[in-house]
Amino acid sequence: MTQQPFSRPGAFDLSSLRRPTPSANDAGGPGSGGADGSVGSAYSIEVTEQNFQGVLEASMTAPVVLVFHSPTRSPESTTYAAHVTSVVDQFDGRFLTGVIDVDAVPQIAQAMQIPQVPLLLILLDGRPASQPIPGLLSGEELDTLFQTIGQQLTAQGVTGRHQPRTAPPAEGAESGVDPRYAPAQDALEAGDINRAVEEYQKLVDGNPADVEAAAGLAMAKVLQRTQDADLNAARVAAAEAPDDVDAQTMVADLDMLGGHVEDAFNRLIALVARTAGDDRARAREHLIGLFAAVGNDDPRVLRGRQNLASALF
Template identity: 35%
Template sequence: MSGAVDLSVLKERAQAKKTPEGARVAASVDVTEANFEAEVLQRSTQVPVVVVLTSARSEVSLALADVFERVAAADNGAWVLARVDVDSNMRIAQAFGIQSIPAVVAVAAGQPLADFQGGQTETEIRQWIDAVLRAVEGKLAGPGTVEDAAEPEDPRFVAAETALESGDFEAAEAAYKAILDAEPGNANAKTALRHVAFLGRAESLPEGIVDKADADRADIDAQLQAADAELFDQQPEAAFARLIDAVKRTAGDDRTRVRTRLLELFELFDPAEPFVVAARRKLALALY
């Protein structure tokens, strides 16, 4: 089930449940204002957490984060890389007193330990990390000691994920809907249901639907199906652009259908993704 939609929300959940107590922590994590306390402050009581602040507007910061990603993977959980998009999480940058990016802050035991701003070579980063690790040696709890043993797997999710892995989208959808009937606020089930609904549609798309939609722009059904095909083919920007163009050309019920489908497709991605932010802005302009 390859394609533009990432089912990691399901896979990561299953893998996390199977991680034994005391296993090494993950090498990196995307950090937002919502999970900053857990992933940076609390995690730093186990191992150092290196916060790399980036922006899509700064290629240097993104390249620096990639270097840290490689070094973190090589160190196998001795420390954790926390990637922060400052454009979406400005308060984190403010909390550290960051004036410009790229910027990097090492946090240990909930407190800043070391920092630098600007670009660095991989050799310099390696030396900086080694210095941080020496500074905290024997002073932190160690990986896998903060969290309790993994909680038992929820059999409802197990059934849904099993159906999904076997390609039975109808059964998976029914299982997630049953969870939501019992727990309307279950965020995991809501997210999974959106992914399953999309994959179910994508599985039955007709051949050549993109060409057909391009040839007949007035065919709303074809436009919706073509957008699904483009999204499944790893082209979210093309899918969004197609539906935004359709919004501009339609009115009444047709416009409502297209707009509703576009919003559904947005929900398949992190709302902070630059291409989602850009598409939402274009949709707003198309509507008003």
């Protein structure tokens, strides 16, 4: 198998594809299950018109592997799609599989100019990041492909992971405070923010799929960044420098602490919309961290993700 170069931006423009607004029962983003298209895997989603925008947005955190298949025209392609999903699951969130039945959603395949099934297409930052990969690859070829992409991403400084679509409770966990989080919670109660960050970081390093630890770490970092901040001075600085990423993210953090969650999101979404390059990337990354602190199932986060996608595309 010839390795495809992995690049950031993509090879094709998806701007012509209609992006429907997710319905109340179809959030479309990673981290939810069942109604949003879960196909029985921690890191896969059945792609529909309704959740396609969420799949695009998910690729801004880590790559999404789209696998196109047709159960009527090519039954082996459907078997292959399940095989790709199984291989991707072994990478613990480094990738998310988006399974696309071209018979059920032909408009997506047409918009993306998919010539045949089976076919793989890898998205990053909402765009294809490699040439399409047609045909049936063996398990060994798939493993090599995803390992190579993972190494290239790491070399580029891209280390994000998808949250699992289903998070089973920890073995032996009971109602009340999970003992895994006790050291971090104790540090927060003692006012030792730096130690709380360290404790949450240990949990995330040990299990990147731990959604609660990731959320705790994100919020602890907000507390850490704002320990010595002066709200009035921060607002003055942000007003005087509307495109200064540091000034704007500081006010967004302070808004979060004050309970003005949507204000924080909207400030950074507007910053993403009017900046470019490294500044845009920093603003987007900071916003995604705030999303994690609030929780992916929160309706304010779902709206924020939609608005972020609109700002980017």
